[in-house]
Amino acid sequence: MGYRFTDLTDACHDDWRAYIEHGFVRRLGSGTLDEGAFRHYLQQDYLFLIHFARAYALAAYKSRTLSDLRQAHEGLKAILDVELELHVGYCREWGITEAELAALPEARATLAYTRYVLDTGNRGDLLDLHVALAPCLVGYGEIANWLNAQPDTVRGDANPYDAWIAMYASDDFQVAMRAELEWLDARLADVTPARFAELAEVFRDATRLEIDFWQMGLDHSL
Numbered sequence: 715m716g717y718r719f720t721d722l723t724d725a726c727h728d729d730w731r732a733y734i735e736h737g738f739v740r741r742l743g744s745g746t747l748d749e750g751a752f753r754h755y756l757q758q759d760y761l762f763l764i765h766f767a768r769a770y771a772l773a774a775y776k777s778r779t780l781s782d783l784r785q786a787h788e789g790l791k792a793i794l795d796v797e798l799e800l801h802v803g804y805c806r807e808w809g810i811t812e813a814e815l816a817a818l819p820e821a822r823a824t825l826a827y828t829r830y831v832l833d834t835g836n837r838g839d840l841l842d843l844h845v846a847l848a849p850c851l852v853g854y855g856e857i858a859n860w861l862n863a864q865p866d867t868v869r870g871d872a873n874p875y876d877a878w879i880a881m882y883a884s885d886d887f888q889v890a891m892r893a894e895l896e897w898l899d900a901r902l903a904d905v906t907p908a909r910f911a912e913l914a915e916v917f918r919d920a921t922r923l924e925i926d927f928w929q930m931g932l933d934h935s936l
């Protein structure tokens with residue numbers, strides 16, 4: 715029987731739940747997250763997304779077929795056309811320009827996660843790279859859906875972070891997430907148990923780096 719994306723999350727169940735249901739996420743949903751923590755996170759996330767856009771460009775470079783190229787393009791578009799708009803918009807409201815954002819020092823959590831994914835993509839194949847990228851694209855789509863299903867989540871003007879939840883729950887982002895899930899399910903169906911074990915390790919490592927990224931936001935750490 716072939717593997718599927720859910721086999722990756724099952725293989726690191728506790729880490730995956732710790733990422734999806736992290737304290738940062740819960741507070742963001744209830745609107746009780748410290749504004750300084752959100753600002754720190756969002757500014758670092760701007761730097762993060764620049765490197766993840768590069769990783770999707772690497773996926774395009776490693777693609778052998780038009781359909782793989784289109785999939786890499788989907789991920790790149792989700793970052794450039796959907797996510798970064800939100801980041802730049804929030805920062806504009808705080809009086810921070812794009813030039814100031816680009817000049818910020820990178821936190822260690824940002825450095826560790828982005829370079830891990832780029833290194834995994836460089837030394838591995840296209841599937842390694844997509845698996846390393848999956849906690850990002852698939853994870854944030856799942857987080858938005860999880861938040862919307864929680865009774866403590868506050869939507870609308872009463873939550874200063876509503877625009878964040880709305881963007882990740884939007885059709886634009888959810889369509890990109892589902893396309894990635896389909897791509898991964900199709901590729902994982904053909905891998906051997908030994909290859910799956912390698913990919914599960916990559917996925918677990920990237921998921922743990924996501925947890926560190928939330929924690930960096932809560933701790934305001936650099």
Ligand SMILES: Cc1ncc(CN)c(N)n1
Nearest residue numbers: 759762849850851854927
């Ligand atoms: C750290 C992180 N992980 C995932 C995403 C969703 N692309 C993000 N914006 N930032």
